[in-house]
Amino acid sequence: MAAPDDVIHQPVRLRVMAALSADGEGLDFTQLKKLTGATDGNLGAHLDHLARAGYVEVTKAFVGRRPRTTVKATKEGRAAFARHVAFLKEIIAEGG
């Protein structure tokens, strides 16, 4: 049986990776905050964790005068998320 991904398993990071995998083109920080229900600091910490693992790419830029942080899942992150989902499905199929 495949192993769970320690980085993705945490609830907020799981939701972040699910959102980024569903969108495909990347989401900005505000959208992610709204979707996950996390606070600024909490989400920032989890994004740092995911970025250190190489699962997401965080880009900061200015749109007009406003700073904008965009987060996108990397190829490695997508693969890790797909493996974690397969692991969860495997548990369900085998009856835990």
Added chain:
Amino acid sequence: MTVDKAQAGADLAAIDNMVARVKQSRIYRVSGNLAVLWGVLQFVQWGVASASPANAPWSWLVVDAVGVAVTLWMLRRALPARLGGAGVKRQLAAFALFYGFGFVWSVLLGHFGDRETTVFWHTLFLFGYCLAGLWFGVGFLVIGLSLSALVIAVYLLVGPPLFWLLIAVVTGFGYILCGLWMRRA
């Protein structure tokens, strides 16, 4: 780290829920942009028709054709099929059905006057919003019902020439404000 069946089920449900919310958020964003586009087009159409009343029917056709083309382009760009968007053929079919139905009633069967025709097309368009609300979220339903009510109120309470200006204001500002609201929702 151990994960039991209940935890795995809960995680998969959380993932499904997040995927659905992301798709809905994307639909709201692109729909908001489209509503702003059509709001601006209402003012353009009103401006052209006011400046040159003789060309009003043609300006309506040209503005709508531009609106449909830009709408298809924006949908294709922001909501490709892999993210749950309908294909171009289905979008074209939707517009063909919409304009076909509207043409049959407003030109062939309805015998409407200018004001009735205007109100008919606006409420037909907004009826589409109401139906979309049943699938894509209550925001569409709110916009469809509230703008329809305003358009009908203008028809019942205001006569020409103020009628045309108020219809442009209600639909133009209405779509723009609703679009901005949807983009934030």
